[in-house]
Amino acid sequence: MAKILLSSSLAPFTDGETALELPVANVGQLFQALACRYPRLQPSLAADLAVAIDGEIYQDALLQAIPGDSEVFLFPKIAGG
Amino acid sequence: MTKHHVSATVNGDAVEFLCDSQETLLEVLRDELRLNGTKEGCGTGDCGACSVMLDGRLVCSCLVLGVEAEGRSIETIEGMAVGRELHVLQRKFLEHAALQCGICTPGILIAARALLERKPDPTEAEVRCGLAGNLCRCTGYHKIVEAVLDAAREMRGQG
Amino acid sequence: MSTQPRYQERELKVVGTRPLRPDGVDKVTGRARYGADISLPGQLIGKVLRSPHAHARIKSIDTSLAAALPGVKAIVTRDDFADMPEEYAAAGELTINFRDVTRNMMAREKVLYDGHPLAAVAATSESIAREALKLIRVEYEILPHVIDVIAAMQPDAPLLHEEQYTVGVNPRPARPSNLAKRLEFKLGDVEAGFSRAELIIEREFNTKPVHQGYIEPQACLASYTEDGQAELWTSTQGHFVFRAQCAKLLQMEISKIRVTPTEIGGGFGGKNNIYNEPLAIALSKKSHRPVKMVMTREEVFRATGPTSGGNVKVKLGATRAGRITAATAELSFQAGAFPGSSVAPASMCAFTRYDIPNVRVVGHDVTVNRPKVAAYRAPGAPIAAFAVESVIDEMAKKLGIDPIEFRLRNAAKEGTQTYYGPKLGAIGYIQTLEAARAHPHYSAPLGPDQGRGVATGFWFNIGNETTAALNINEDGTVALMMGTIDVAGGSRAAMAMMVAEELGIPVDRVRPHIGDTSSLGFNFITAGSRGTFAGGMACVVAAREAIEKLRSRAAGIRDVPLEAVVWKDGHACPAEDGARQFAPLSLADIARLAGKTGGPISGHAELNVQGAGPGFGAHIVDVEVDRQTGSIKILRYTAVQDVGRAIHPAYVEGQLQGGVVQGIGWALNEEYVYDADGILANPGFLDYRVPVASDLPFIDTFIVEVPNPNHPYGVRGCGEVPIIAPLAAIANAVENALGIRFCDLPLSPPKVLQGMDEAAAGGD
Incomplete structure (x- = not known):
């Protein structure tokens, strides 16, 4: 089970929940599981979230594997000028 | 009309x-x-x-x-260039990386040449004042001023 | 990330040297072709009618008189474009709300700012097009407007969008408001953190909107054919993203639009998004002629960019020993007429330079009757850093600790938990601070009325979608096709250098070009300091693929197994173990035989590049204040930055120098000024004053190289960090000179005089 941590900026969309465990094998599965659990998080998941898997940051990487015991952090994606 | x-x-x-x-x-x-x-x-x-x-x-x-x-x-x-031969200022701008996007470069080169014709041995402050009418948003002017001073040296034969 | 090559320490021949830029000769001779330099036979000139009001309902638009003017060939208004519902759609990797994009491109129900487009005309000459604009009759119902961010958040403020309910608050508000979004980031327990603090400082800061100020106004040329194909030439930071946005707005298939990027005359984030491009295509479709549209400088100021003005409240608590125990910030940013300011990244990097156990940051994205803001170099970060680094400076001073030492005691390092998300990876903030402290500038003497200031900056940097292709020519030279725009920092040179390093050939044998949207797969805009990082990654992957093919051909030519061949110094050579000896083959040897050994040799890469390495900068500035005029002179400036690895050090220095000077302009001169009617009062370079050569000293640079482990050459990206620190560094230097802390920018002479008068009168 991967340990999933959500940035506090996402709390308004998850009724305050920011830590959970989910049996997911990649980022796409993680996003699907989160969208089921927190429908109001769906727009953010579709648009503007990045993940850090054990400290390595991924943006737009639905197929990126999530190892079983890893720590995954979700937070807003970055663009730039 | x-x-x-x-x-x-x-x-x-x-x-x-x-x-x-x-x-x-x-x-x-x-x-x-x-x-x-x-x-x-x-x-x-x-x-x-x-x-x-x-x-x-x-x-x-x-x-x-x-x-x-x-x-x-x-x-x-x-x-500004004569045949294949770039003007000293053009060459120095390349050597000193004195341009980025390059949109201001033609104007600055023309202004710099006018300055050096008037003042072959300018101080840094004179170069800065001589180019004060030419905006560059990329370089911060640092390498432009260096290139003009270096070109002036070479043009005076102290290359 | 497993397919991406990681950092490898090795001997370098090309990377780190300073060859001349491949685009250089064209730029010093006037040959380089920018947006306005492209023309087609039979082209028309397109011009835009813009709102003279800050906020008004459009009752009617009558174009009949204009259409009757001889020489006018097409007119488009809101009626020529499909409305788009509230939909956050992917435009490439950029997520935008097309309801807003289509309304910013061409006003529908209301005009929302001075300069908002209402109609566009294509005519046989510019003067006829201008004449036609005057003949368009628009009936307005003028509405009250709001310009200031705090005023816009008041309950009785004029409302821009009647259906805008704040996102990010629970439950959803009962009434619509100008507060488009609220963000909150939390770590630890700030109340407990402040209770442990022995000194607490609380301050409020304001910055004005500033424009990216690229010298080349937006310019494009569109040609739409009778079989529904569009070609577009435009000055852009991302031609693939422009293609995606045009396709969506004009309801066209992506394959029917081909975008060729011109040379770009500066962007800095301001050329990330479309303005006239869909209008030009629509006008071309309607007129059956090519249409060229070039903005005036006034249009650039009124309707493109700028970055947000911001209000930032900061509270910081620390122990006497100089450890920060808690920090809070509330950032309210002007988004302009539509939501989407840079308040999110600004909130995320406000305190990220420091290891603080208890943090709360709240961000507000606020719509006001100004042009929709665009990204500007490290979007939002300078505003946040101005506030935070000013308070850090004051805290260090009150604690009697050297400001660099205070930062070192609290510096973020590998493993530091951020308040927005993950722990930080390998970073070079401490090395950057130490290099600044050791720099001779930091200990040089100061004269009367002079002061020294320090501040630091952090930016995330990004990777994103990137492609590259390299073709080994028959003579062994290389054509390198990149999909990522060289926004002028010199990434073409850097890419060619990395390819030359990989292939083991001189850099002048690699000729880089930017491909159009049909020649390569999708690329994200050049933003987030990703050009050399992500583009470089794609080039290295492409080069390594080509090397595999070169090895294979060599093995075939020499009739040895593939594993007996290694690539070294531009040659296919026998492997170290020496099991199979053969005469080495050069790249040119193999290239010459390519046609007879299987066909042309190329390498390519299509990646979504991950693993960007954050960048940190530490700046030192000396100022002198003229007590008579209030003017501030920059005497000396030193920018220290961890760039991971400088591929071409001169171009990295150029990024640092250019970014610093934009920051100096932001600190001292630049601001949008609106009159009481909400009309921009200074839409030109005479009254919007960007720094000129005589305002400035040389900008010294010191490059720190802590390699990014996720890039084959350790590149982090370097373009954005340099603009972050100058605002606070200068304010801190002025405080050091005068003993007065200024919290509002710009530090223009009248403001400085007023501050001195107030201080003399015993004010705060």
Whole structure:
């Protein structure tokens, strides 16, 4: 089970929940599981979230594997000028 | 609208063109004579991207009318290199990485050459004041000033 | 990330040297072709009618008189474009709300700012097009407007969008408001953290919107054919993203639009998004002629960019020993007429330079009657850093600790938990601070009325979608096709250098070009300091693929197994173990035989590049204040930055120098000024004053190289960090000179004089 941590900026969309465990094998599965659990998080998941898997940051990487015991952090994606 | 017939010299070549009364020298150079090296950054004489020489005087070509060129001599960036030989300033700008996007570069080169013709041995402050009418948003001017000072040294034969 | 090559320490021949830029000669001779330099036979000139009001309902638009003017070939208004519902759609990797994009491109129900487009005309000459604009009749119902961010958040403020309910608050508000979004980031327990603090400082800061100020106004040329194909030439930071946005707005298939990027005359984030491009295509479609549209400088100021103005409240608590125990910030940013300011990244990097156990940051994205803001170099970060680094400076001073030492005691390092998300990876903030402290500038003497200031900056940097292709020519030279725009920092040179390093050939044998949207797969905009990082990654992957093919051909030519061939110094050589000896083959040897050994040799890469390495900068500035005029002179400036690895050090220095000077302009001169009617009062370079050469000293740079482990050459990206620190560094230097802390920018002479008068009168 991967340990999933959500940035506090996402709390308004998850009724305050920011830590959970989910049996997911990649980022796409993680996003699907989160969208089921927190429908109001769906727009953010579709648009503007990045993940850090054990400290390595991924943006737009639905197929990126999530190892079983890893720590995954979700937070807003970055663009730039 | 009747157009005016104008004869002038551009980079040593005789040219003739037709222009409206309100057409600027910048528009004539770019649109009539297809010399696109001179750039428009503001159209109000504030940025210097359209700097050219008019009878040996540095001007913003966006503030000169096309009809004013009658019988006069204009020098643009396209005439700065002689054949394959870049002007010292052009070469120094490359060597010193004194340009990034390059949109201000033609105007700055023309202004820098005018400055060095007037002042072959300028101080850093004189270079900075001499180029104060030419905006560059990329470089912070650092490498431009270095390149002009280095070009001045070489042009004085102290290369 | 497993397919991406990681950092490898090795001997370098090309990377780190300073060859001349491949685009250089064209730029010093006037040959380089920018947006306005492209023309087609038979082209028309397009011009835009813009709102003269800050806020008004459009009752009617009558174009009949204009259409009757001889020479006018097409007019488009809101009626020529499909409305788009509230939909956050992917435009490439950029997520935008097309309801807003289509309304910003061409006003529908209301005009929302001075300069908002209402109609566009294509005519046989610019003067006819201008004449036609005057003949368009628009009936307005003028509405009250709001310009200031705090005023816009008041309950009785004029409302821009009647259906805008704040996102990010629970439950959803009962009434619509100008507060488009609220963000909150939390770590630890700030109340407990402040209770442990022995000194607490609380301050409020304001910055004005500033424009990216690229010298080349937006310019494009579109040609739409009778079989529904569009070609577009434009000055852009991302031609693939422009293509995606045009396709969506014009309801066209992506394959029917081909975008060729011109040379770009500066962007800095301001050329990330479309303005005139869809209008030009629509006008071309309607007129059956190519249409060229070039903005005036006034249009650039009124309707493109700028970055947000911001209000930032900061509270910081620390122990006497100089450890920060808690920090809070509330950032309210002007988004302009539509939501989407840079308040999110600004909130995320406000305190990220420091290891603080208890943090709360709240961000507000606020719509006001100004042009929709665009990204500007490290979007939002300078505003946040101005506030935070000013308070850090004051805290260090009150604690009697050297400001660099205070930062070192609290510096973020590898493993530091951020308040927005993950722990930080390998970073070089401490090394950057130490290099600044050791720099001779930091200990040089100061004269009367002079002061020294320090501040630091952090930016995330990004990777994203990137492609590259390299073709080995028959003579062994290389054509390198990149999909990522060289926004002028010199990434073409850097890419060619990395390819030359990989292939083991001189850099002048690699000729880089930017491909159009049909020649390569999708690329994200050049933003987030990703050009050399992500583009470089794609080039290295492509080069390594080509090397595999070169090895294979060599093995075939020499009739040895593939594993007996290694690539070294531009040659296929026998492997170290020496099991199979053969005469080495050069790249040129193999290239010459390519046609007879299987066909042309190329390498390519299509990646979504991950693993960007954050960048940190530490700046030192000396100022002198003229007590008579209030003017501030920059005497000396030193920018220290961890760039991971400088591929071409001169171009990295150029990024640092250019970014610093934009920051100096932001600190001292630049601001949008609106009159009481909400009309921009200074839409030109005369009254919007960017720094000129005589305002400035040389900008010294010191490059720190802590390699990014996720890039084959350790690149982090370097373009954005340099603009972050100058605002606070200068304010801190002025405080050091005068003993007055200024919290509002710009530090223009009248403001400085007023501050001195107030201080003399015993004010705060």
